[in-house]
Amino acid sequence: MVHHVVPATAETVHWGYFSRTLEPILSIASGDLVTIETLTHHAYDDHARMIAGDAGAESVFHWTKDQKNVDRRGAGPLDASTYGRGSGEGLGVHICTGPIFVHGAEPGDVLEVRILDVQPRGSRNPDFAGRAFGSNAAAWWGFHYKDLLTEPRPREVITIYELDASGAQNWARAVYNYRWVPQTDPFGVVHKIIDYPGVPVDHCLVMENHSILKGIRVPVRPHFGIIAVAPREAEFVDTIPPGYFGGNIDNWRIGKGGMMYYPVAVPGALFSVGDPHASQGDSELCGTAIECSLTGTFQLIVHKRDELGGTPLADLHYPLLETADEWVVHGFSFADYLAELGEKAQREIFTKSSLDAAMRDAFRKMRHFLMTTKGLSEDEAISLMSVAVDFGVTQVVDGNWGVHGILKKAIFTADDPVRVV
Amino acid sequence: MVHHVVPATAETVHWGYFSRTLEPILSIASGDLVTIETLTHHAYDDHARMIAGDAGAESVFHWTKDQKNVDRRGAGPLDASTYGRGSGEGLGVHICTGPIFVHGAEPGDVLEVRILDVQPRGSRNPDFAGRAFGSNAAAWWGFHYKDLLTEPRPREVITIYELDASGAQNWARAVYNYRWVPQTDPFGVVHKIIDYPGVPVDHCLVMENHSILKGIRVPVRPHFGIIAVAPREAEFVDTIPPGYFGGNIDNWRIGKGGMMYYPVAVPGALFSVGDPHASQGDSELCGTAIECSLTGTFQLIVHKRDELGGTPLADLHYPLLETADEWVVHGFSFADYLAELGEKAQREIFTKSSLDAAMRDAFRKMRHFLMTTKGLSEDEAISLMSVAVDFGVTQVVDGNWGVHGILKKAIFTADDPVRVV
Numbered sequence: 001m002v003h004h005v006v007p008a009t010a011e012t013v014h015w016g017y018f019s020r021t022l023e024p025i026l027s028i029a030s031g032d033l034v035t036i037e038t039l040t041h042h043a044y045d046d047h048a049r050m051i052a053g054d055a056g057a058e059s060v061f062h063w064t065k066d067q068k069n070v071d072r073r074g075a076g077p078l079d080a081s082t083y084g085r086g087s088g089e090g091l092g093v094h095i096c097t098g099p100i101f102v103h104g105a106e107p108g109d110v111l112e113v114r115i116l117d118v119q120p121r122g123s124r125n126p127d128f129a130g131r132a133f134g135s136n137a138a139a140w141w142g143f144h145y146k147d148l149l150t151e152p153r154p155r156e157v158i159t160i161y162e163l164d165a166s167g168a169q170n171w172a173r174a175v176y177n178y179r180w181v182p183q184t185d186p187f188g189v190v191h192k193i194i195d196y197p198g199v200p201v202d203h204c205l206v207m208e209n210h211s212i213l214k215g216i217r218v219p220v221r222p223h224f225g226i227i228a229v230a231p232r233e234a235e236f237v238d239t240i241p242p243g244y245f246g247g248n249i250d251n252w253r254i255g256k257g258g259m260m261y262y263p264v265a266v267p268g269a270l271f272s273v274g275d276p277h278a279s280q281g282d283s284e285l286c287g288t289a290i291e292c293s294l295t296g297t298f299q300l301i302v303h304k305r306d307e308l309g310g311t312p313l314a315d316l317h318y319p320l321l322e323t324a325d326e327w328v329v330h331g332f333s334f335a336d337y338l339a340e341l342g343e344k345a346q347r348e349i350f351t352k353s354s355l356d357a358a359m360r361d362a363f364r365k366m367r368h369f370l371m372t373t374k375g376l377s378e379d380e381a382i383s384l385m386s387v388a389v390d391f392g393v394t395q396v397v398d399g400n401w402g403v404h405g406i407l408k409k410a411i412f413t414a415d416d417p418v419r420v421v
Numbered sequence: 422m423v424h425h426v427v428p429a430t431a432e433t434v435h436w437g438y439f440s441r442t443l444e445p446i447l448s449i450a451s452g453d454l455v456t457i458e459t460l461t462h463h464a465y466d467d468h469a470r471m472i473a474g475d476a477g478a479e480s481v482f483h484w485t486k487d488q489k490n491v492d493r494r495g496a497g498p499l500d501a502s503t504y505g506r507g508s509g510e511g512l513g514v515h516i517c518t519g520p521i522f523v524h525g526a527e528p529g530d531v532l533e534v535r536i537l538d539v540q541p542r543g544s545r546n547p548d549f550a551g552r553a554f555g556s557n558a559a560a561w562w563g564f565h566y567k568d569l570l571t572e573p574r575p576r577e578v579i580t581i582y583e584l585d586a587s588g589a590q591n592w593a594r595a596v597y598n599y600r601w602v603p604q605t606d607p608f609g610v611v612h613k614i615i616d617y618p619g620v621p622v623d624h625c626l627v628m629e630n631h632s633i634l635k636g637i638r639v640p641v642r643p644h645f646g647i648i649a650v651a652p653r654e655a656e657f658v659d660t661i662p663p664g665y666f667g668g669n670i671d672n673w674r675i676g677k678g679g680m681m682y683y684p685v686a687v688p689g690a691l692f693s694v695g696d697p698h699a700s701q702g703d704s705e706l707c708g709t710a711i712e713c714s715l716t717g718t719f720q721l722i723v724h725k726r727d728e729l730g731g732t733p734l735a736d737l738h739y740p741l742l743e744t745a746d747e748w749v750v751h752g753f754s755f756a757d758y759l760a761e762l763g764e765k766a767q768r769e770i771f772t773k774s775s776l777d778a779a780m781r782d783a784f785r786k787m788r789h790f791l792m793t794t795k796g797l798s799e800d801e802a803i804s805l806m807s808v809a810v811d812f813g814v815t816q817v818v819d820g821n822w823g824v825h826g827i828l829k830k831a832i833f834t835a836d837d838p839v840r841v842v
Binding site for chain 2: 136138142143144147148149150157159161172174177212213215216217218219279280281282283284285286287288289290354355356359360363364367371376377378379380382383384385386387388389390391392393396403408410411412413
């Protein structure tokens with residue numbers, strides 16, 4: 001068993017898209033450990049706290065008139081011919097580290113991802129030693145955006161949070177907020193709203209309000225918004241809508257100690273991690289979490305298709321979370337939007353968001369899990385879901401909206417050896 | 422402070438409707454205690470276990486060719502001229518104990534309901550001494566009903582659960598299930614589906630399957646599906662859709678130790694309790710919980726409108742739950758469907774169910790709570806909701822579907838005396 005280390009640099013990340021065509025940055029064996037640095041795409045909301053002095057972040061975010069280290073940001077055209085925002089058009093926003101090729105992983109297999117450790121990335125600016133920072137953007141894609149009470153309407157607001165980099169304190173607090181004002185990127189494009197990731201924010205143009213959310217401690221729940229295998233359907237896939245391949249699930253339970261299972265769609269799985277969060281509430285209401293760079297340690301294990309029968313992974317066609325106490329299924333407005341919505345899927349999905357559909361998908365997946373893994377009849381599964389499974393709103397901001405279903409392991413006692421896995 | 426006791430009998434219940442015109446069964450002072458028996462409307466799914474030998478239940482459920490002790494069941498016409506199901510037409514199904522007139526409660530005030538104790542109602546049949554029972558109906562109004570995998574489709578299934586009546590065991594287990602088959606009520610009406618509450622189930626006609634959900638322990642979460650004040654808008658209101666007046670919220674967190682706050686809509690509030698549940702999952706997926714008769718002890722406190730400023734109850738226009746650790750707001754597809762949908766509201770609401778709308782209502786209510794009670798700006802409230810408030814699916818089966826938002830009290834620390842209530 002080898003332990004690999006992957007720093008986040010301009011060479012090890014892909015920004016805003018998944019692609020089965022990407023060259024792997026690393027190849028590993030099933031069972032290997034890998035420590036992976038991930039960077040939040042919101043770091044430039046406060047360069048001083050989240051980029052300055054950090055060689056990896058500086059490498060990824062470097063953007064001057066003459067040089068943009070990571071040019072493509074999003075699954076859109078390289079020449080920005082659709083909206084003129086920039087290369088990739090920001091159709092997909094998350095910085096992902098990877099992809100990693102896992103030897104032996106083939107379509108039909110299941111990739112198990114054990115999240116062994118998650119640590120915040122401390123500020124490398126000596127002025128902020130010992131602290132880590134994150135940004136929460138209440139943005140145009142948020143659930144609240146067209147439904148504001150107070151002027152000016154609409155508006156986008158960035159709130160910077162800080163937490164203890166050592167992990168000794170389990171809470172974050174707000175440092176300040178500011179209203180987004182038009183920002184001109186180094187190539188001269190004006191971004192009136194937050195329509196392209198990694199645009200440098202000029203703090204001379206914004207007004208920082210430092211007396212906010214006083215006395216409020218936000219519980220820290222470090223997790224990865226994105227853990228993904230590469231989807232099979234399209235060459236370039238926007239990182240925003242989650243799907244069968246995982247991706248931007250944005251469930252805060254996908255943290256340390258968790259185990260995720262994904263159906264492998266392409267040879268080698270092509271595993272990527274990104275969208276690190278310090279904290280998020282169920283729904284991710286305003287569009288983002290506390291977006292905060294994190295480093296994770298993972299063990300990746302391939303389960304071959306023909307060895308899955310009779311295990312909890314039998315016939316797994318969706319991303320499944322196992323924690324110490326729970327099984328969690330993830331429903332989406334469309335279980336497999338890339339296949340279901342056809343060629344225009346990557347545009348259409350943003351017009352068809354619905355919790356009602358996501359609830360239906362979560363119901364179907366939990367029923368499948370109970371019938372397949374636990375051997376229940378359909379009548380048993382449906383009754384049990386109604387009296388003992390909790391469904392919650394994962395997110396209402398990622399195009400393919402999410403509802404999760406939580407099944408407590410303790411429900412299954414040891415006195416029925418046939419049914420207990 | 423007086424401690425009243427209200428048994429459940431044919432004289433102390435109203436079945437399937439709320440009404441501002443009902444004669445109170447009791448008048449109490451603000452601050453009084455009242456112990457209230459409640460009966461599940463599903464008790465006749467297993468007469469031997471849930472009615473036999475129980476004088477109160479026998480009084481309420483008594484129905485022969487010559488005598489039906491509680492005739493009206495539902496807000497429909499007394500002569501069953503709409504569907505022919507029976508008096509009240511089953512437009513509303515829950516047995517509610519009450520109403521109780523609370524002296525001093527006026528429209529605009531808030532009624533606080535402290536749930537001091539909740540106990541299961543043990544079977545009064547000596548064959549089942551020490552046990553309590555409940556019924557889970559996977560019924561035609563369930564989320565799953567038109568989406569079944571296995572034959573026969575569609576079907577309705579009753580699952581009988583049992584629990585320890587003393588409360589020593591904190592779990593329930595399934596006893597058996599059976600498929601609903603047409604049942605002829607004592608007046609000769611055939612009920613092909615579960616379309617009228619309290620229809621006697623002839624166990625000679627059904628096949629009991631006793632080997633189900635083996636080894637599975639369902640955590641017990643005793644709570645009241647319904648706690649209500651009388652709505653102002655209509656004379657007879659179906660008990661199924663919840664609203665600003667509370668009613669059928671179906672949140673399992675409304676149990677022992679909880680405190681509910683309701684905006685008073687009519688003089689005396691006209692407080693009722695019903696729809697007792699032993700356990701429910703968030704979503705109540707198949708249409709019901711473990712429907713199980715319970716007895717609760719409550720303290721009812723009137724907060725006068727002009728004393729609410731600066732308190733957590735300022736401008737309260739929705740049902741609010743406080744537990745030891747949390748504040749919980751309840752969003753619905755329509756916050757006040759009776760007013761919003763006009764004259765046909767009680768029919769229309771069942772055609773307009775949506776979690777998307779309920780999520781929006783829950784967002785607005787949580788924002789109101791944070792801005793009013795906690796004194797946050799809108800920007801502070803929206804950021805905090807995204808990073809620290811959890812939204813969940815309360816129910817998808819009550820017409821006016823529900824999403825709740827959970828705010829942890831621990832977020833508010835004592836080091837900011839201005840903002841902490």
